[in-house]
Amino acid sequence: MRNRTSAIGPDAILCVAVVRNESQRLPYFLDHHRRLGVTHFLFVDNDSTDGTAELLSEQPDVSLWSTTASYKAARFGLDWTTWLQMKYAHGKWCLTLDADELLIYPYHETRSLRDLTGYLEGIDVRAMGALMLELYPKEGLNEVAYRPGQNPLEILRYFDAGPYRSERQKPKDNLWVQGGVRERVFFARNRRRGPTLNKLPLVKWHWRYAYVNSTHAMLPQTLNLAYDGPGQVHLSGVLLHTKFLSIVVEKSAEEKERRQHFADPDQFGAYYDELIAGPTLWHESSVAYEDWRQLEKLGLMARGDWRG
Numbered sequence: 001m002r003n004r005t006s007a008i009g010p011d012a013i014l015c016v017a018v019v020r021n022e023s024q025r026l027p028y029f030l031d032h033h034r035r036l037g038v039t040h041f042l043f044v045d046n047d048s049t050d051g052t053a054e055l056l057s058e059q060p061d062v063s064l065w066s067t068t069a070s071y072k073a074a075r076f077g078l079d080w081t082t083w084l085q086m087k088y089a090h091g092k093w094c095l096t097l098d099a100d101e102l103l104i105y106p107y108h109e110t111r112s113l114r115d116l117t118g119y120l121e122g123i124d125v126r127a128m129g130a131l132m133l134e135l136y137p138k139e140g141l142n143e144v145a146y147r148p149g150q151n152p153l154e155i156l157r158y159f160d161a162g163p164y165r166s167e168r169q170k171p172k173d174n175l176w177v178q179g180g181v182r183e184r185v186f187f188a189r190n191r192r193r194g195p196t197l198n199k200l201p202l203v204k205w206h207w208r209y210a211y212v213n214s215t216h217a218m219l220p221q222t223l224n225l226a227y228d229g230p231g232q233v234h235l236s237g238v239l240l241h242t243k244f245l246s247i248v249v250e251k252s253a254e255e256k257e258r259r260q261h262f263a264d265p266d267q268f269g270a271y272y273d274e275l276i277a278g279p280t281l282w283h284e285s286s287v288a289y290e291d292w293r294q295l296e297k298l299g300l301m302a303r304g305d306w307r308g
Contacts, residue, residue, distance in 0.1 A: 007061075008088060013040075016096045020047060020052070021049060025242065027148050029097075037114050082210055103130065109291075130200075137281075143246070156245065157288055158287060166230065198227055203218070208220070230300050
């Protein structure tokens, strides 16, 4: 444990995450979100064996807690992050991310999270939604090695521009966006089992708030209306999903044995087996990633009334 929360000021911008064996991804993850303007990170390390805890404990802007408890039994880590948010994030803007997610938003190269959250507060908005955009290489998943600290976009150069489907669910009015490469490759025969791609990663936190399904849905339910999915007109971001680096092959084998990532792991054995085989996800309709302006033109991100 490394509790450095005494350094958190009243205007801090926080990032909360649960991690396990992410020592390869974390150097770039930290650098990327520091550049955006995160001032303090709150991490829960779930029994890593690859030096993740040691790496994080050395970072001066990181507070770290460790647990060997079941990720699944902790509502897939939400019990841990919710406690941290209640204690440290009340009244502050807070990012809740996975280690394989990189937040981008309109003008992110030149405007900080402080600029973004200032705009959101000015229009009385307390949450920003984002599409989780899954990136992948042209080669097979196990054909290109990744080195710690490397920009993963040097390898993960492609994405599926569509189709994406959005459905508003009752009773919480939470959105359900599906589509993209994992559905195309792994869940074509049962599309409703494919991943949920909408998230609410950036929230002006209140101790009464809570995520109820990863960061896909929240309480109070009015916060779920902050995001309408691809094609919306008001400000939204994108989470560049870097899952499909070569390290996914080894991690998939481990997670298949741990059985911690699905409510019914038996239904996803074939999915893990396909990942372990290192498939090629690229096909002729894949689109090469350029920048946020490209994503805006494709309807996958919006700047709303926030103009340059």
